[in-house]
Amino acid sequence: MLDLNSIRPFLEASPNAYLIMWADKPHYTMVEASTAFYEIAGSSASQIIGNSVFDGFSAQGGEHNEKGVRVLKDCLDRALLLKKKQRCSLQRYDLPTDQGYEVRFWTYEISPLINDEGEVCYLLQHVVDVTGSVLSEAEEKSFDPLIDAYPDAVGSLDLKGNFLSANLAMLNLTECSREDLLRRSFVPFIAPEDFGRAFSGFQKALLGEMAKFETNFISTQGSRYVASCTCMPIKINQDIIGVHLIARNITNLRNAERQLEHYHQRMASIIESIRDGFFAMDRNAVVEYWNREAEHLLKMSSEEVIGQSLWHVLPKGLSTKFYASQQRAVNERISIRYEEFSAVSQVWLEVSIFPSPNGLSVYFKDITERMAAERALEESEKRFKALVQNGSDVISIIDRKGTYLYMSPSSMATLGVGPEFWVGRNVMEFVHPDDAERIRGMLHASYTNKQLHIQPFRFKRNGEEYRWIETVITDMSDDPAVGGLVSNTQDVTERVEYIQAIEDQNKRLREIAFIQSHIVRAPLMRIKGLADLICNYEEDAGQVKMMLGLMNEAVEELDNVIQDIVGKTDNL
Structure with a gap:
């Protein structure tokens, strides 16, 4: 048997950590240890000597300690069986402390100590604490x-x-x-x-x-x-x-996400507040947004639509035309706008489709009132056009310098040439020289008068003869659809000539009246005077004959006057 007393001084003096165990498998009772071992193990001799190594270093403390105990047991068993040194390169085994367990890493060698009979009597473990390294x-x-x-x-x-x-x-x-x-x-x-x-x-x-x-x-x-x-x-x-x-x-x-969320909320609030219907869909036509006005106009709630394929939920009255427009917007990357009647809501809709990087944005609004107004305006324009084109009055638009901007087709009948002749030419080219100064004055007066009535003046027709025309000018320069002075012109030649004929007739009648009141009266007065003389003068027959001759001359003069009056009345 190996004498432990002989190696105890060595253990006490060695700076290395050694532990000696009996080869009493499976207990491996600890019988001696170096001072360095007690230090690194944090234990005393009373806690070590006489106890099984697995009692002193139990598997408590977690899976690392359980694994450490298994590895130690395997090394001890192999060293005992093979009678050869066994080495464990690195092993974690945590040591208990007042606060729990302290992480520790170890390497160790187990050497069998063999007696004279060749049996293993002790196992020597050399332990190194490698936690720091x-x-x-x-x-x-x-x-x-x-x-x-x-x-x-x-x-x-x-x-x-x-x-x-x-x-x-x-x-x-x-x-x-x-x-x-x-x-x-x-x-x-x-x-x-x-x-x-x-x-x-x-x-x-x-x-x-x-x-x-x-x-x-x-x-x-x-x-x-x-x-x-x-x-x-x-x-x-x-x-x-x-x-x-x-x-x-x-x-x-x-922060950017919160700002983006705030922006999305603000945009959603704006979209919900607008009077246009709006929905957005991704590249696969899945609806991502559907505002309240879309619910109202298309009679479908957002819960029914969002997350669904648009083609499964879109009203049939819109599908065909919208599908073609949507495809074109996607393929050509252009905005599309069109109008159609919705059988679902019984209103006219103006639909606008805009491509976006992620799909399409679609706006639509009720234009029923606008369509009715446009139809009414169209009918009104047709009636106005019929009046302008078929009426006898000539409607034209001129600027303040008198240049024609527009001429109605009725100019052909009234003025002898069609509209294309007049546009770009100046009205003063056709005004009679004797009336030119008055017409220039009237054009100048249009700056301060909304409407002017120009009395008849002479205007050259077909570049040849002068005709009398009468014009009413209305200033519509502020109206973008007109942008000039609107002239309503009538040919009043017959009326002017008729008035002139009456005036000539009246002049002749005044002359007849003058003759009757003055020229006819003179010979009559003479005849009356001679008649009185003849009646009162009886002595001299020659004198009477002379007076009768003078009376005859007065009668002839009176006859001439009467003939002249008859001639004047023949022309009335």
Whole structure:
């Protein structure tokens, strides 16, 4: 039997950690240990000596300790069976503390101690605590110059959540120096309301799974961010020794999303307030939006339509024409506008289709009143056109300088030439020289008078003869549809000539009256005077004869006058 007393001084003086166990499988009772072993194991001799190694180092503390105990048992059994040294390169076994368990990593060798009979009487375990080097390796493994330049915040955490490394973006996010951040827990950087979610993600990574979560992140200076975080396990030889924490500052993104949501709400409010019907659909014709006016005009609620294919829900009265217009808008990337009567709502609709990157936007409105007004206007225009084209009056539009802008077709009958002759020519070219000054004055007066009545003046017809015309000018320069002076002209030649004939007749009648009152009276007075003399003069017959001759002359004069009057009356 090997004498333990002979090796006890060696164990006490050795800086290495040794443990001697009896080869009493399956207990492997611990019988001696070096001072260094007690130190790294955090135990005393009373807790070690005389106890099974599996009582002193139980499987409690989690799956890592359970695995550590299994590996230790296998090494002990193989060393006992094979009588050869067994080595465990790296094994995690956490030691209990007042706060729980402390992560520890070990390597060890188990050497069988053989007696003179060739039997294994003891097993010697040489244990090395490699926790420091393993964590340092993990820290070095997690740090890379490329990671330091990575725009997202990247750090490595130990199994307690303390920072082992951090890149520049993480330092900026936490507003810490590297020295201040290392060995600090990640927990104070998490907003209290988000701690449960963040710690759950950390725990999930410790179990070997990747975890993603969003949290409000608070820096050491009190700055608050919204961070999208990812936790991934750090593994060495399939053992999880820490957690990678990757955090992306998405504050601006979330603010932009809130602004976009506010914008969408505002746009929805605007769309709902407009009087046009509106709906939007994606590239597959699935309805994405349907406002209240669309519900009213097409008699379908948004609940019935949104999320459905438009072709399954669109009223049949619209499908054919709308489908063709929609296809053209999509294929040619152009806006389409058309009008059609809706049999569903019994109204006329004006439909406008606009292509967008994601589909189509469609606006439509009730134009029934407008269509009725347009039809009424069309009928009115037809009546007006008939009056203008078939009436005897000549309708024209001139500017203030007298240039013709429009001439009605009736100019052919009244003025001898068609409308194309007049447009672009000036009215003064055709006015009689004796009337020109008066007409210029009337054109000038149109600046201050809304309507002018121009008395008859002479106007050249067909470039040859002058005709008398009468015109009423109305200023419609402010009307965009007219933009000039509207002239309504009549040929009054017959009326003017008739008036002139009456005036000539009246002149002759006045002359007859003058003759009757003056010229006829003179010979009559002479005849009357001679008659009186003859009656009162009886002595001289020759004198009487002379007086009768004078009377005869007066009678002839009177006869001539009467003949002249008769001649004048013949022309009346």
